[in-house]
Amino acid sequence: MKFFIDTASLTEIQEAADLGLLDGVTTNPSLLAKETGDSMEIFREICKIVDGPVSAEVTALDHEGMVREAEILRKIADNIVIKIPMTLEGLKALKTLSREGVETNCTLIFNATQALMAAKAGATYASPFVGRLDDISGNGMYLIEQICTIYRNYGLDTQVLVASIRLPEQVTQAAMIGAHVSTIPPKVMRQLASHPLTDIGLATFMADVEKMKNRT
Numbered sequence: 001m002k003f004f005i006d007t008a009s010l011t012e013i014q015e016a017a018d019l020g021l022l023d024g025v026t027t028n029p030s031l032l033a034k035e036t037g038d039s040m041e042i043f044r045e046i047c048k049i050v051d052g053p054v055s056a057e058v059t060a061l062d063h064e065g066m067v068r069e070a071e072i073l074r075k076i077a078d079n080i081v082i083k084i085p086m087t088l089e090g091l092k093a094l095k096t097l098s099r100e101g102v103e104t105n106c107t108l109i110f111n112a113t114q115a116l117m118a119a120k121a122g123a124t125y126a127s128p129f130v131g132r133l134d135d136i137s138g139n140g141m142y143l144i145e146q147i148c149t150i151y152r153n154y155g156l157d158t159q160v161l162v163a164s165i166r167l168p169e170q171v172t173q174a175a176m177i178g179a180h181v182s183t184i185p186p187k188v189m190r191q192l193a194s195h196p197l198t199d200i201g202l203a204t205f206m207a208d209v210e211k212m213k214n215r216t
Helices: 010-018 029-033 039-049 063-074 088-099 112-120 130-135 140-154 168-177 186-192 196-215
Strands: 002-006 024-026 054-057 080-085 104-109 125-128 159-162 181-184
Touching (some): 080 088, 088 112, 112 140, 159 168, 168 181
């Protein structure tokens, strides 16, 4: 499974890249709004840090506007992926960009039919939002299972990009189901490497190291 980080913070992206496990980045207008500076310049800096896909979301709501924005965003770097919302106009834009060979990420997916439509429109990635679905008493991970099954049934090339992750366990579940990518908030990415028994074990080892030092 690929690990993307879900942030527009250059500091957080660099920290994740330094781990050697980062495969890409996803952003959205809300994440960009938390940062200072021009969004285009932020994307340029992100693409200097990360060689993998960097999702940049359009803000237009109509097909023509989305395609125009995509043309501008694509000029930033070769690894920019155009993020398109799951709407009827978005599906038109996905099809247009797909025909032009542009990599796309269809966002705000909340059911399996939407994911199927995104794949048929030619999306490179489909982003189901598991956390937001769980917030309204849905079952986010069951949705991931549904989408992966449908894509396998029909040999669809679109990659399942699990978004709106809230817990480390969701990354594990997504990997077991067979999702291609998890895009992970910085907080959760740090939690992935943590376990209380690891901390206890390390503390015990270090205490024993001190004992050995005191022998000499």
